[in-house]
Structures are given as C-alpha cells and as structure tokens.
Amino acid sequence: MTGLKDFTEPGTAHPQIGCPRCDARYPGGPVFRIFPHHRYVCTRHRYWIGPPDINRPGPDLDDFPEIVTAQRRHLRLLRRYGWAATYDAVLTGFMFCAHLWENALNVDLDPTNAPLGLVLKRAVWTMRTMIFIPPGTERETFTTAKLFAAVYPDAVNIAELIASPGYRALAAGDDGRLRLFCAAIGHRIGVPDYQPQDDLDPIGHWIAEDCWHDPSPPPTTFAAAPGHRRPSHLTKATTKAARDRHDNSVTWFARKRSPGNVLLHHRTVHPVLIREWSIRMEQFAGAIYQSQRTKLRFWTPAPEATEKRSHDFTGEKKRLST
Numbered sequence: 173m174t175g176l177k178d179f180t181e182p183g184t185a186h187p188q189i190g191c192p193r194c195d196a197r198y199p200g201g202p203v204f205r206i207f208p209h210h211r212y213v214c215t216r217h218r219y220w221i222g223p224p225d226i227n228r229p230g231p232d233l234d235d236f237p238e239i240v241t242a243q244r245r246h247l248r249l250l251r252r253y254g255w256a257a258t259y260d261a262v263l264t265g266f267m268f269c270a271h272l273w274e275n276a277l278n279v280d281l282d283p284t285n286a287p288l289g290l291v292l293k294r295a296v297w298t299m300r301t302m303i304f305i306p307p308g309t310e311r312e313t314f315t316t317a318k319l320f321a322a323v324y325p326d327a328v329n330i331a332e333l334i335a336s337p338g339y340r341a342l343a344a345g346d347d348g349r350l351r352l353f354c355a356a357i358g359h360r361i362g363v364p365d366y367q368p369q370d371d372l373d374p375i376g377h378w379i380a381e382d383c384w385h386d387p388s389p390p391p392t393t394f395a396a397a398p399g400h401r402r403p404s405h406l407t408k409a410t411t412k413a414a415r416d417r418h419d420n421s422v423t424w425f426a427r428k429r430s431p432g433n434v435l436l437h438h439r440t441v442h443p444v445l446i447r448e449w450s451i452r453m454e455q456f457a458g459a460i461y462q463s464q465r466t467k468l469r470f471w472t473p474a475p476e477a478t479e480k481r482s483h484d485f486t487g488e489k490k491r492l493s494t
C-alpha cells in the first residue's frame with residue numbers, strides 16, 4: 173500500500189502524511205508516504221488519509237463506516253476497470269458532488285422544487301462536515317481533505333457508473349439509451365426523474381462533452397516524474413504555496429461555509445474540471461462555471477435575450493423524448 177514500490181505503479185504519487193495509527197509503529201514519528209491515487213482511507217485503522225492536503229491528520233472514521241466501505245468499493249472499481257478509468261471516475265464523482273453541494277440543478281435558487289433525495293444527501297454531507305469541522309473551530313480543524321471525506325461515499329457511488337464502459341456508451345448513445353443512463357445516475361444523486369440540463373448541471377456537461385473521450389490523466393508535473401523525486405521532497409511536502417492555498421480555503425470556508433466551492437477550487441479535481449478539450453478560460457472561476465454548462469447536446473437557444481440565459485430557468489428546455 174505504501175513505500176517505494178508505488179513509484180513504479182501507474183497513476184500514483186502523492187507525498188502526504190499517513191494514518192497516525194500505522195505511523196505509531198515507527199519510532200521516528202509521522203512518516204511521509206507516497207500514496208496511490210486510489211487510497212483515501214486506511215481501512216485497517218478506519219482513518220482518512222487523502223487526498224493530499226495541508227498534512228494535518230485526517231478524521232477518524234470509527235463513526236463513519238460508510239466512508240470506509242466506499243474505499244473498498246473504490247478498490248473494486250480499480251480491479252474491474254484499471255487505474256486510469258478509476259482515477260477519472262472518482263474525481264468526476266467528487267466534482268459532481270461539489271457542484272451538487274453548491275447550486276447544481278438549481279437546488280439553492282429554487283429549494284421548494286428541489287428533489288428530496290438530493291436535499292437529504294446534501295444534509296448528510298453537511299452533517300458529516302459539522303462533525304469533522306465544528307462551526308467556530310475552522311482555524312484549528314479545517315482541511316479540504318475533510319470535505320472530500322464528507323462526499324466520498326457518493327463520489328464512489330457515482331464513479332461506479334462513470335468508470336463503466338457500458339454506462340458511458342449509454343450516456344453517449346441516442347435518447348433512448350441516454351434515458352437509461354439518466355435513470356441510473358438520477359438514482360445515485362437523489363434525483364429520480366433526472367433530465368440533463370444545459371446549465372447548472374455538471375452531469376449534463378459530462379454527457380454532452382466528456383463521456384466518449386478517454387479518461388483524463390493525472391497532472392504530470394510531479395506524478396509522472398519519479399526521477400525528479402528525492403527523499404528531501406517528501407519532508408518539504410507542505411510548501412509555502414500549499415500553505416497559502418490552505419489559508420485562502422479556511423478563510424473562505426469560515427466566512428461562507430461553502431464546501432462545494434472549496435472542493436471545486438482544490439487542485440485534486442482540476443484534471444476533470446479542466447480537461448484537454450475544455451474551453452480555455454482566463455479565470456479559474458470561469459472553468460468552474462463552464463464545467464456545469466454545455467452548448468452542445470442539451471442546448472436549446474431561446475429565440476431572444478440569449479445573453480440572459482445563464483441564470484434563466486424559465487426558458488423551455490429540451491427534454492428527452494419519451
């Protein structure tokens with residue numbers, strides 16, 4: 173699970189602090205390890221260990237067996253579909269959850285019409301977060317890794333469809349096949365009658381623009397260059413840039429408790445937020461905005477006032493033929 177052999181395994185490579193109970197076996201104290209991309213939980217000790225963050229220990233998961241189970245399901249995906257499809261699918265699942273935790277599918281702007289299943293999922297994510305990061309203690313307890321932990325079971329649940337070539341083919345297929353995909357993903361996001369939208373819908377974006385492409389790979393700057401890693405890199409895993417990013421996140425989170433946005437800004441999800449074929453945006457906020465809209469398959473231009481479209485949900489939407 174850890175150690176040098178992981179350098180040679182494809183799709184690996186974060187130097188990060190590990191599970192403190194595993195580390196207790198080492199007389200020298202906490203050990204920086206190289207974790208593969210698919211290791212988020214120490215299942216032996218039920219401890220959150222990923223993704224790489226500010227190197228504060230992750231939460232203890234004794235009271236969250238569903239998060240530990242999600243790691244086992246994640247490893248089953250890996251055995252079934254390989255690391256590249258699994259890496260892309262789990263990050264895509266995190267990205268969908270992050271958008272859904274904010275205003276995807278218009279949940280916050282129109283709460284009275286929000287699907288109950290999705291509202292309940294969001295409540296569970298928020299409840300876990302309040303236990304991991306009690307309100308008022310953000311300066312001491314916040315890490316973005318804890319927000320990833322809060323949505324991990326649902327991210328893996330979604331990833332089981334995203335990683336599957338069969339479901340990807342349904343998503344890319346004609347309206348009849350797409351309807352089968354929508355029923356399956358809708359069930360997993362708590363929106364049983366889910367219909368793809370051209371705006372505020374990261375799933376609609378993925379169906380229209382991403383699902384037929386190869387999986388997006390990890391960034392290459394560090395992960396694919398084992399020759400550039402030296403042991404000294406591991407002891408300096410918390411750089412000033414990482415510290416600054418963390419400080420920005422904690423300030424933002426303490427002020428707004430806006431967890432989905434913090435997740436979307438974390439570098440872990442960048443490979444699926446800005447894909448090789450994504451429209452290039454000047455600002456990162458623009459890339460986040462683009463990742464939940466599409467002008468392809470589900471776009472029905474309004475006859476006038478097209479510039480108002482971005483937040484206008486009164487216009488007629490294309491629905492799948494029934």
Ligand SMILES: [Zn+2]
Pocket residue numbers: 191192193194195214216217218219
């Ligand atoms: Zn452990």
